[in-house]
Amino acid sequence: MPQVAHLQPRDVADAVRLYRDTPDARLLAGGTDLMVMVHAGTVRPRALVDLWSLAELKGIRHVDGVVEIGAAESYTGIIGSALVAEHCPALVAASRTIGAAQIQNRGTLGGNLANASPAGDTLPVLLAADAVVVTDRRTIPIADFFWSYRKTALGSSEIIVAVRLPAAARGVRFRKVGTRAAQAISKVVIAVSREPARVALGSVAEVPLRARGAEAALARGDVGGAVAALAADIRPIDDVRSTADYRRVVAQNVLRDLLDGPSRR
Amino acid sequence: MRFTLNESTVSLDVAGTRRLLDVLREDLHVTGTKEGCGEGECGACSVLIDGEVVNSCLVAVGQVDGCSVVTVEGLALPDGKLSALQQAFIERGAAQCGICTPGMLLAAHALLQENPQPTADEVRVGLAGNLCRCTGYTKIIDAVLACRR
Numbered sequence: 001m002p003q004v005a006h007l008q009p010r011d012v013a014d015a016v017r018l019y020r021d022t023p024d025a026r027l028l029a030g031g032t033d034l035m036v037m038v039h040a041g042t043v044r045p046r047a048l049v050d051l052w053s054l055a056e057l058k059g060i061r062h063v064d065g066v067v068e069i070g071a072a073e074s075y076t077g078i079i080g081s082a083l084v085a086e087h088c089p090a091l092v093a094a095s096r097t098i099g100a101a102q103i104q105n106r107g108t109l110g111g112n113l114a115n116a117s118p119a120g121d122t123l124p125v126l127l128a129a130d131a132v133v134v135t136d137r138r139t140i141p142i143a144d145f146f147w148s149y150r151k152t153a154l155g156s157s158e159i160i161v162a163v164r165l166p167a168a169a170r171g172v173r174f175r176k177v178g179t180r181a182a183q184a185i186s187k188v189v190i191a192v193s194r195e196p197a198r199v200a201l202g203s204v205a206e207v208p209l210r211a212r213g214a215e216a217a218l219a220r221g222d223v224g225g226a227v228a229a230l231a232a233d234i235r236p237i238d239d240v241r242s243t244a245d246y247r248r249v250v251a252q253n254v255l256r257d258l259l260d261g262p263s264r265r
Numbered sequence: 266m267r268f269t270l271n272e273s274t275v276s277l278d279v280a281g282t283r284r285l286l287d288v289l290r291e292d293l294h295v296t297g298t299k300e301g302c303g304e305g306e307c308g309a310c311s312v313l314i315d316g317e318v319v320n321s322c323l324v325a326v327g328q329v330d331g332c333s334v335v336t337v338e339g340l341a342l343p344d345g346k347l348s349a350l351q352q353a354f355i356e357r358g359a360a361q362c363g364i365c366t367p368g369m370l371l372a373a374h375a376l377l378q379e380n381p382q383p384t385a386d387e388v389r390v391g392l393a394g395n396l397c398r399c400t401g402y403t404k405i406i407d408a409v410l411a412c413r414r
Contacts, residue, residue: 006281006327027327028282035323036304048282052328076317100394102308102374105317106324148341155409182393 004038005047010057011171013144015049016136020157022047022092027159029057029072030106032099033115057110057113057161060084071110073087079104088169090191094125097103100182110160114205119185121176123208127200128191130170134162146207171195172217176252179241187242188250192258194218199226204234204247214255223259266330270295271339281327288326289336295310297337297367308395311368312336317377320394337367340374350374350412359408361399368395369395373409381414 007022009015019025027047029033037043051057057072060081067087069078071080077093085092096127098107098121113133126142128166133140136159145153154160174191178184189202197219199211217225236247267276270293279288289312290294301309303322310321313335339378341350350373353359360366369392376391377384383391388409397405 004278004282006325008281008327008330028328031323031325031328032305035284035325038282038324039303047374048325050281050325050328099305100308101318101375101391102311102323102394103305103322105319182390183396 002193004045006046007049009049009051009054011055012136012159015051015054015155016159018047019049019159022049023047027051027114029108029111030074032107033111035115051110051159062087064257065238067165067169068162069109069165070162071113072108075104075107075109076101076173078109084165086170087167088129088165089108090123090125090128090156090172090174091165091169093174094122094176094189094191097178097181097186098237100249103183109163112162113145114147114152114154114161116152118149118205118207119189120208121186121189121202124191124200125172125174126163126165126204127208127210128172128193128198129165130196130198131169132164132166134164135160139164143210145162146209149206168193168196172198173258175258177250177254185241188247188254190217190254190258191252192255194259199230199233201251203233204236204251206235208242209234218223218259226259227256266327267284268313268329268331269333271335279326282325284322285312285324285326285329285334286321289321289334295338296337299364299367301364301368306396307365308368308372309365311371311373311395313375316375316378318372318394323345335371337370340370348374350377350409353411354405357404357408357411359401359404361397361401365395365397365399369397369405372404373412377409377412377414383409383413385410 024046026045028050030263058070060067078095114121130206131142172193176186177188186203191200197215199214202208213229213233214226217229235242299309301307305320305323312321372395388406
């Protein structure tokens with residue numbers, strides 16, 4: 001493997017400059033996805049711009065009713081945050097399902113967003129919560145963030161700085177279906193909100209998505225209609241983790257359970 | 266770059282994007298840390314960075330500049346006596362083939378540092394990122410529970 005440079009910016013502005021001016025550079029945060037790809041040679045960057053220790057990207061703050069989570073804050077930080085537990089318990093629940101201690105200590109919300117895996121466990125929660133992605137130059141509503149398979153609204157040399165969760169994030173509920181409680185990549189991941197009506201899923205399409213048909217029915221208070229409409233909202237495939245048929249049935253069952261069933265974590 | 270490895274200072278001139286795992290084993294010849302999957306699934310390469318358990322196959326060595334790294338070699342006491350946790354692993358038969366053992370010890374050590382009296386369920390969650398191909402989980406959990414303080 002040719003040598004890959006490790007670039008250590010002083011701050012976000014410096015990181016944007018390095019990212020813009022270095023050919024074939026990639027952004028590195030906790031490395032839980034990128035280090036695997038670089039080692040396997042599936043991506044071949046010439047440099048990694050390391051964001052992990054930038055103070056501007058750390059921390060969890062409460063600003064005017066909105067909770068803002070630094071893009072390089074770890075899942076362990078999110079899990080341990082009283083602010084997030086109070087404001088968006090579903091994000092704590094989702095963060096607990098990511099890998100196990102080793103991954104939670106390094107994985108970040110910014111990394112989950114930038115990597116844009118259709119199976120990213122926090123992404124349906126962010127969609128159901130109407131989160132806002134803050135970058136070095138603008139804010140992007142989460143509903144506009146995921147464009148196509150692993151393609152996002154991020155421009156060249158644009159860096160995610162934080163994620164904002166509005167007050168409605170409190171009502172989001174979350175469920176992940178995987179092979180085991182820890183370490184599993186999801187077969188289906190789902191987050192819902194009643195007010196406003198939001199149904200968001202992962203691992204059932206090429207992007208994390210909002211189920212617009214199900215949401216329309218839910219907005220009318222029609223839970224049965226929402227469950228029925230979900231089948232046409234999603235585009236699951238057969239892959240190593242599950243089948244399209246299983247995913248469709250489970251997504252509908254879990255949605256019904258989250259909307260009708262007893263209150264669970 | 267410079268970091269603390271098991272309480273000794275290490276200075277290195279290596280590419281900062283190399284995996285911490287490889288630098289430990291190949292450059293520093295500290296081979297207690299094992300490579301299992303190389304993808305962050307199995308936990309065999311677990312080490313502590315500033316007290317937090319991480320997979321060293323996913324860490325660029327440049328990211329530990331200025332940090333404290335502990336590997337399984339750093340768990341024993343300065344006089345070479347094994348830690349209570351290591352001793353419990355031996356006494357309870359918690360090691361079979363041994364490749365998961367260093368990572369299990371470090372994950373368990375981190376868990377006990379943060380939660381000195383874990384329940385069996387909390388031990389299972391704390392070790393959920395460490396796979397044992399011999400499936401010797403029961404003895405491993407027994408050993409950790411024996412070290413509650």
